[in-house]
Amino acid sequence: MADHQEASVTLPSDPASVSAARRYVAGVLTDWGLPPDADAADTVRLIVSELATNAVQHTFGLSPTFTVDLVLDRDEQLRVGVTDSHPRFPKRLPAAVQQDNGRGLVIVRCLTAEYGGRLSVRPTREGGKTIEIELPWKVSAAQPDP
Numbered sequence: 342m343a344d345h346q347e348a349s350v351t352l353p354s355d356p357a358s359v360s361a362a363r364r365y366v367a368g369v370l371t372d373w374g375l376p377p378d379a380d381a382a383d384t385v386r387l388i389v390s391e392l393a394t395n396a397v398q399h400t401f402g403l404s405p406t407f408t409v410d411l412v413l414d415r416d417e418q419l420r421v422g423v424t425d426s427h428p429r430f431p432k433r434l435p436a437a438v439q440q441d442n443g444r445g446l447v448i449v450r451c452l453t454a455e456y457g458g459r460l461s462v463r464p465t466r467e468g469g470k471t472i473e474i475e476l477p478w479k480v481s482a483a484q485p486d487p
Contacts, residue, residue, distance in 0.1 A: 351406050406425075417478055421473065459474070
């Protein structure tokens with residue numbers, strides 16, 4: 342496998358794009374050697390779903406598109422970022438707040454930590470933000486049967 346691989350897709354900020362982002366990421370991970378039924382594949386798909394949903398729902402129409410970037414470095418580290426053009430950073434809600442949504446980033450942070458990774462949020466040069474996770478890549482090369 343190559344030392345560095347990248348993949349990217351830009352989608353409209355529309356609810357239908359969340360499933361398109363999830364399918365795209367699943368296909369890339371499979372191409373890079375992660376079996377589609379692996380726990381890590383499920384986790385990354387869930388994380389992408391949460392981040393893409395945030396990019397669609399919480400940008401209030403101010404981000405007409407969002408971009409999902411994947412980077413695999415030296416078969417050691419996977420980075421997945423979702424970028425939108427809305428300048429507002431996500432805010433952590435107090436634990437006592439009773440509402441049906443607003444916990445997506447908490448879920449992403451917990452799943453990322455469970456896999457030994459980290460989450461970061463950073464501004465883009467264009468005034469938006471990227472929410473990125475970094476996870477150790479734990480896929481061993483499959484050996485063909487003799």
